[in-house]
Amino acid sequence: MAELNVNGKKYKLDVDPETPLLWVIREQIGLTGTKYGCGIGACGACTVLFEGQAVRSCAIPVAAVEGKKIETIESLEKNGQLSKVQKAWVDNQVPQCGYCQSGMVMATTALLRNTPKPTDAQIDAAITNICRCGTFQEVRAAIHAVSKA
Amino acid sequence: MTTNTNTSRRHFVIGSSAIATGLAIGFDLSFMSTAHAAMGTGTTAMTPLATPEIGVWVVVKPNDDVVVRIVRSEMGQGTITGLAQMVAEELQCDWKKVSYDYPSPGENLKRNKVWGSYSTGGSRGIRTSEQYVRKGGAAARMMLIQAAANQWNVPAAECVAKDSVITHTPSGKKTTFGKVSVAASQLEVPKDAPLKDPKEWTLIGKSVNRIDGVADKVTGKQVYAIDLKMPGMLVANIKESPVFGGKVKSYDATKAQSMKGVKKVVQVGDTAVAVVADTFWQAKTALDQVNIVWDNGSNGELSSAGIKKMLEEGLTANDAFAHNTNGDVKAAMSSASKILEATYFYPFLNHATLEPQTATAKWTADSCEAWVPTQDGEASLAAVIAASGLPADKCNVYKVNLGGGFGRRGAFQDYTTQAVNIAKQMPGTPIKLIWTREEDMTQGRYHPVMMCKMSAAIDDKKNVTAVNMRLSGQSILAAVRPAVVAANKGKDPLAFQGVDPTGEHGICYSFPNLNIDYAMRNTTVPPGFWRGVNVNQNAIFIETFMDEMAEATGVDAVEFRRKHMEKYPRAVAVLNAVADGIGWNTPAKPGVFRGVAQMRSFGSYVAAACELSVTNGNEVKIHRIVAATDPGYVVNPAQVARQVSGSFVYGLSALFEEEITIEKGAVVQKNFDTFGSIRLSQMPKVETIIIQGGGKDWGGVGEPTIAVAAPAVLNAIYRATGKRLRTVPLKNSGIKLV
Missing domain, CATH: 3.30.365.10 (Aldehyde oxidase/xanthine dehydrogenase, molybdopterin binding domain)
Incomplete structure (x- = not known):
């Protein structure tokens, strides 16, 4: 039995403690905005916030995050209002296929909470997610748009 | 419209015999409504085609909403938006009211391929369909204008359309597309629909925003094939012979079968073994415990x-x-x-689409349906027909937006075939097959x-x-x-x-x-x-x-x-x-x-x-x-x-x-x-x-x-x-x- 705090809601789940957080979020809790891309923490499609920091949920066993605060992509839109990052993503028409974008948005959300006006070098260091469509130019523009707003 | 309901199987047939095309359109909606709920907003892959249709490419609803049919697949490249722009340019509708619909490949087959090729590759989306989709928009505009002219009893040549409003120029009378759409849908589709001079284009050449659900892609609401949920659905994970051309010699599933959540261990064709379980993670961990002996044939020495x-x-x-x-x-x-x-x-x-290969299939003795992130719905349908052992009219494919394509998911429907093969061994149960990244990397094209x-x-x-x-x-x-x-x-x-x-x-x-x-x-x-x-x-x-x-x-x-x-x-x-x-x-x-x-x-x-x-x-x-x-x-x-x-x-x-x-x-x-x-x-x-x-x-x-x-x-x-x-x-x- 694992006790999880996801997006401010508490869950008691009957799940193998070794199950990666990603699959608990997707399959037990049913929030599918967090994506599976590699399973080894290499691509960032599964990025969520763990106590406010961006982490790759595919490589963390659920036992390691019990009782800690987890935020997923579904938590950002509040009362029908997109977050500033999400709005900048729409304004800059960032997504192509969109599959990596939940992870991109979460990594950016964590970056901007800690560093509201990041330099290009700080963006480079923080946003290491893979995007096969190649949206990086638009991602960078959208991050700068949020920090200037 | 007539509706026949067989409640025991939640099977609806909606006939559009009122439409002057005279084509009866049947939709098999068994468990589609729940699947559609799972697909989230902004996704139209599951809904039956909207009406009234004006020709085959355009639907105008009474509230003036315009739905453009798109059969090329969206995988990020923007083809939905580009094709819709071309149709809307000739239709002369209000762009703000435009959305899209994916007709299913089965529907296309039933209607003698009225929508042409579904194949999405070779950078062809725009360049090989621009003529007929623009003509589809132009034909629909002519039908809407004709319907208005009939109502006013004036020559159609005296009427013009702009931003979904039709005006009779001499009298200044106006109506909207929505008000005449039903009447227009009953007219014959004109054989010749002349296209605008490119100099008159106002929408083609314009950098409008995408219409394929950008907001859903940044909120996690867009449902990819890997995200599908259906009542009673089980999840499968598969291992195919790592050596190309190799086969399954034998496998021991004793341990895997006793693991939590595991429903079945199955061989898939000659070349693969899959575990079906309640969740992907259970299926994957159980498959790791299946001891598979491979017969590499003569290909095991290639380097x-x-x-x-x-x-x-x-x-x-x-x-x-x-x-x-x-x-x-x-x-x-x-x-x-x-x-x-x-x-x-x-x-x-390797293509390495960020969404690994995945497909969902449901097989029964008299129907087979699959939900596929496909670059070619027709190829997916052909794979489903071949693997299901059922006649073509008992099969259908529903296209789901792709988490990347790059050429992997058009001509090659190996994952679709696998999903059907697994589903066939568990009749009546929707099976969502999800590959691991490792499988995706080693079983590419x-x-x-x-x-x-x-x-x-x-x-x-x-x-x-x-x-x-x-x-x-x-x-x-x-x-x-x-x-x-x-x-x-x-x-x-x-x-x-x-x-x-x-x-x-x-x-x-x-x-x-x-x-x-x-x-x-x-x-x-x-x-x-x-x-x-x-x-x-x-x-x-x-x-x-x-x-x-x-x-x-x-x-x-x-x-x-x-x-x-x-x-x-x-x-x-x-x-x-x-x-x-x-x-x-x-x-x-x-x-x-x-x-x-x-x-x-x-x-x-x-x-x-x-x-x-x-x-x-x-x-x-x-x-x-x-x-x-x-x-x-x-x-x-x-x-x-x-x-x-x-x-x-x-x-x-x-x-x-x-x-x-x-x-x-x-x-x-x-x-x-x-x-x-x-x-x-x-x-x-x-x-x-x-x-x-x-x-x-x-x-x-x-x-x-x-x-x-x-x-x-x-x-x-x-x-x-x-x-x-x-x-x-x-x-x-x-x-x-x-």
């Missing part, structure tokens, strides 16, 4: 070293297929004062491996008198379209993309003597169409060798190209545009070096110029790429710019980091730790120039530019380091993109 040896032999073999020749290359070579030679290698590559030997004859006046290009490597068509190769007497004309004599992949250079030929050398590694296809390697071969010839003849690299491009003014224009854009004729900053390349591919003319610097002898930083594209007409310039900059991420990942190697008949690379994909920090600034080169043509956009970044960068690296790098990826030469 990259062996393949390279075979390709090297092909470089001088006598069995080559000459496809682009003029003059007498041998004579020119023998009288040359200097011979220039270079040998190249380009590896196998790989960009073919290719070597090339370039040779040039240079005379005593420093003129290039002959060029010889010998390709040696794997044929895609021999594996994927063997009938095409058979029809060409065992030859594969596709290998010459970018250096064809003419056409959409025609070479844009002339030489007094030229010979381009190809020695086909096939392996058991399954090849596939990978974004850009054979242009990728041919661009590297020809465009870096152009620089070598320029240097050997003492001519500037851009000037040398222009000298051989006299017959191709549009190619010269894109080359000049990137040369000007990068500042070719002014000195670069100290430590900064430049390179250029140009190609014609997928019907467009493209060129790229870059600026980079190299530190510590091996760390390459690309500062800028200026890219020009002349596709003829352009539907959505902002969308083109995003495709161009995105294509360089795919192309540069391949140049610097990606390689699939083979040991003991199987793929070595299992994940993104060994199959690199470039990151944001490595992304150069891309400046896109769009040239509309006149004429009356439409070129592709998704693929053409991908190939020009690599040779431009290689040419610049040579200027920076004095090294000609001719083996891809550059990581094998110790070069890093930083």
